[in-house]
Amino acid sequence: MKEMVMILPASAYNALGNVRTIPRLAAARHGDQIWLRGISPHQPEKALRQLPVLHTYLLDAEERLFLPGKRTPHSALPYLSWEPMFSFIKAELPMSALPARLQERYMPVLAPSGVPAEVQALLTSLQTWKEYAETAPLIRLQRLRFAATEVGQVLITGTPLPPIPGKAYTIRYNILLPAGYDFDLPAVASLTAARLNPENDALLLFHVNGQWERIPAQNFVRATRSAIRLTHSVT
Structure with a gap:
């Protein structure tokens, strides 16, 4: 398996700020979910393990998705518009104003x-x-x-x-x-x-x-x- 894929709820967008600088990490929106790819299947970074993940899959070279520990494909990776994490999540100091x-x-x-x-x-x-x-x-x-x-x-x-x-x-x-x-x-x-x-x-x-x-x-x-x-x- 070449990489791991994680699926998060769209509401977890703000939590992705903690993984914004992980190299090769990419994200895409899929309905009411956020998909992440480019994750090492051997030892994912601690910050990734702390995300509110809904599903985790392993991805092979033919872009088939496998449940961990299973040898039969679960499904194929959907066609998504992937973005590098540093552009998917903007680093900024949001301005605020007193009511x-x-x-x-x-x-x-x-x-x-x-x-x-x-x-x-x-x-x-x-x-x-x-x-x-x-x-x-x-x-x-x-x-x-x-x-x-x-x-x-x-x-x-x-x-x-x-x-x-x-x-x-x-x-x-x-x-x-x-x-x-x-x-x-x-x-x-x-x-x-x-x-x-x-x-x-x-x-x-x-x-x-x-x-x-x-x-x-x-x-x-x-x-x-x-x-x-x-x-x-x-x-």
């Missing part, structure tokens, strides 16, 4: 803070990030994760952060604040997180002017040279 009524009640205001805080995130250019990663020790990269935008920026999280130019951020309640700044009323941070990120499944990146972006946790991938090169090549 109008909420903005009337509370408009986020940041002010300089005299309280020191550890820097835990860095916003820099994708080109700068790639140039650093090409020669960085692997042990440094393994401690980092990143999410990229389609306009050539990348947000890096983890410690220690790379010594490259960029905007530094601190993290509190999953809120990213520019280093040296805090809410004008620091106690509001926990309330803001509870209101804007109730599921605690994203990072909220605030700018000095009070504008903010919601970055789903699934948009972040582990920092590897291959993942960074792939992201650079398609952004």
